[in-house]
Amino acid sequence: MMTGHGDDPHAVGGLVRHIPVLLAEVLEALEPKAGETIVDGTFGAGGYTTAILERGASVVAIDRDPDAIAAGKALEQQAGGRLKLVQEPFSTLDRHVESADGVVLDIGVSSMQLDQAGRGFSFRADGPLDMRMAQAGLSAADVVNTFKAGDLARIFGFLGEERHAGRIARMIEARRERRPFERTLDLADAIATHVGRAPKDNIHPATRVFQALRIFVNDELGELASALFAAERVLKPGGRLAVVTFHSLEDRIVKRFIA
Template identity: 55%
Template sequence: MVSDPVQQPHVPVLLRPILANVAPVTGTWIDGTFGAGGYTRGLLDAGATRVVGIDQDPLAIEMAQPWAGQYGDRLTIVQDNFANLDTVAGENCPEGVDGIVLDLGVSSMQLDLAERGFSFLRDGPLDMRMSQSGPSAADLVNTLEEGPLADILYLYGEERASRRIARAIARERAVEPITTTLRLAKIIEGCLPRAKPGQSHPATRSFQALRIAVNDEYGALAEGLMAAERALKPGGILAVVSFHSIEDRMVKRFFQLRAGGTGNANRYAPQLEEESPAFTQKTRKGIGPDDEELEINPRSRSARLRIGYRTDAPADDIDRAALGMPGAGDRKGRKG
């Protein structure tokens, strides 16, 4: 059991534009990243017949217990990864799935718990496991060789000083294992210029990269998008909120490919044959927060919403390389 997170209202990012673009909200929905339940409650209150919430974090399910009962059998919560949402749908949605919402990345309740190890601003064990199982961030930081560690920082966090940071980590862990968030943050800060007012903390990109690697977030995203395609009825809606450029690029590329786009995300990927589109889109541009949302929730500043509408074309798999997932061969732009 962990201590209670900082008590503050949970504000689901871009919920208003989701509800506006999918109105009227009806039928059965899957909230594939349940978290604090903001999207689930928004969908149920807007008219969804039923919502199945999925989260791999047992804390999310525990925290929902005080309020979930008010929705009766309209709400089902399942502990799983959204990469498996088509399996969850098959077991829990005999009536089919009319809509799916995915909110990618770490939730505010996880960031606010020092014990979870996501935050470079609060001291805690260097953990970052959303499922609270498997290898932790401390395991990666203390056991990976310097080269693979630098690859993670660069490819998943777009940290251009990845080699310099990996060298510093290797040097420091030789003295004593790195087991806390603030110690790692201090090591990273020592490798980079001091942040100017308004700039992000120097450890932001590295912590993001480690979190993504620990939880295989890009792999789960690729699998989850394809699982959503398999699960949705014709006419069903897929709404995805992403928070940084690599995630948004993968989601954008998925919709491009599955909405009848041609070509490849990179020149090394196999050429894809044109198929009947599995999705349509009202707009190919991502939807960002408006001024009102930015005022209420500053964490929404980097968020982008993309929405696709399922056709009756057969579902198909997509090579991960075609989605533009970071690859170990892409090292251009990295510094010392």
């Protein structure tokens, strides 16, 4: 298991290629080679898949984000039958491949999603309060505007490890009576105004709340647990599993599963 997350853009053949920050470590763990099948459970911008294909292996690449699948169609055509793209949550990976020599899961949100203000994952730029990876189902706005303060506090406290979870939840419940939260910057600014920011704070006061909402809306911890069991079912004897985690909640699940 490796910790860390993110993509670095590099130009390749005139195109922008996204290189995951732990690509070398993942390739070392997977050791993909010709004749093998590797499952990339988090296709994203295709960084892992491209590198695995270059090593000669075939790839079943899964992503629930329709934008990611659409962007990968050109790579699928270039791969000459060695790449199969699947638009599904990665928890269903065992439905799309019977056996695999390796599985890689890079947990969390991709830089591609963060960079699109219209997806609502980040408050670096204003956008709709959405955060749905699959672009369907309950949105972050639905949660913020309809859940009781007690439920919001539990979400922020457990999934975001936010120490002001109760205060923020009560503020949201009171403010939404006057005007619902629909935009990322509206929520982020309301949290910052209510909680304040000490000079020593390295992160924005809304960071943990946004993390918690994203994890809840996409059931990321449940998906991770299900994906680990699915990976175990499809891996051949001697198969390799590489998981890149971003924060302590994911880290704990993976470590306990491996133990």
